[in-house]
């Protein structure tokens with residue numbers, strides 16, 4: 001294995017990409033942590049507080065100093081990429097993360113994998129984005145926490161320890177990006193936050209988790225496999241992602257929301273549709289008009305947590321204009337559509353990608 005270095009334990013080592021590993025031990029795998037903030041870096045003066053705390057406060061080295069066991073698992077190069085509440089993560093930061101991961105982890109044979117620490121509110125979006133843009137068999141693992149670092153029984157340290165362990169484990173390879181929280185390993189392609197408050201929040205209801213962790217040992221239920229819906233976009237020459245808006249469908253929804261989205265600069269639209277991509281008759285006609293006359297792709301997704309939008313639901317004019325999201329929920333669909341627009345894909349090519357996530 002190229003991961004072994006002839007170096008004494010507990011020395012500091014800087015590799016050719018400028019990543020510095022403290023407590024270096026030549027017999028351990030190398031993992032980088034890219035820290036972005038969130039509750040895992042959150043603090044409060046009140047140890048009982050699991051609301052009203054400051055998200056994205058502590059630096060990654062302070063977090064790591066409270067988990068010395070982590071240095072027995074891997075050599076760690078910790079990088080503070082950002083330190084924010086996850087609502088402030090942007091596609092430009094994610095493009096930077098993609099480039100960093102590709103060059104400093106995927107293309108470096110001495111690196112085993114990477115961990116991204118992230119606020120949980122939008123963690124699934126960033127994990128989906130990275131899964132769709134980093135072309136890598138190595139594990140890229142997202143971790144966060146639901147309790148701030150100051151809370152009684154804070155979950156962050158164990159989640160980070162487990163995330164590093166999964167990133168360092170050869171069984172984690174070729175499974176796409178992963179989400180590790182609350183002892184579970186979930187595919188980034190399907191993970192979604194299911195509770196706004198509790199620790200058992202990241203789930204892939206239909207697909208299930210890929211495995212779990214006990215006494216810091218990961219266990220995967222099945223050998224590595226990539227999902228049928230997986231699609232990797234090449235963003236090497238992309239410097240920004242076009243704006244895609246999500247419109248939430250409901251009874252009494254007015255058609256002017258779609259026209260104002262386009263007027264305000266949206267280059268693509270995702271509808272969080274009722275049931276399997278449903279909208280009112282009037283709104284359906286407005287979508288047809290937007291696609292035909294403004295050349296803006298519109299993806300019909302579902303506001304339900306589970307299920308898919310089948311293409312079979314769209315007939316006549318709608319079959320030509322509307323793109324069914326398949327299994328992708330609105331936030332996943334927004335990211336995929338934005339990335340495909342960044343790649344300058346046309347309507348037919350965009351439709352083909354969403355078809356991979358579609359059954360009927």
Ligand SMILES: NC(=O)C[C@H](N)C(=O)O
Nearest residue numbers: 038039085086119120121
């Ligand atoms: N649990 C969390 O991390 C929530 C926090 N508001 C964030 O997403 O940054």
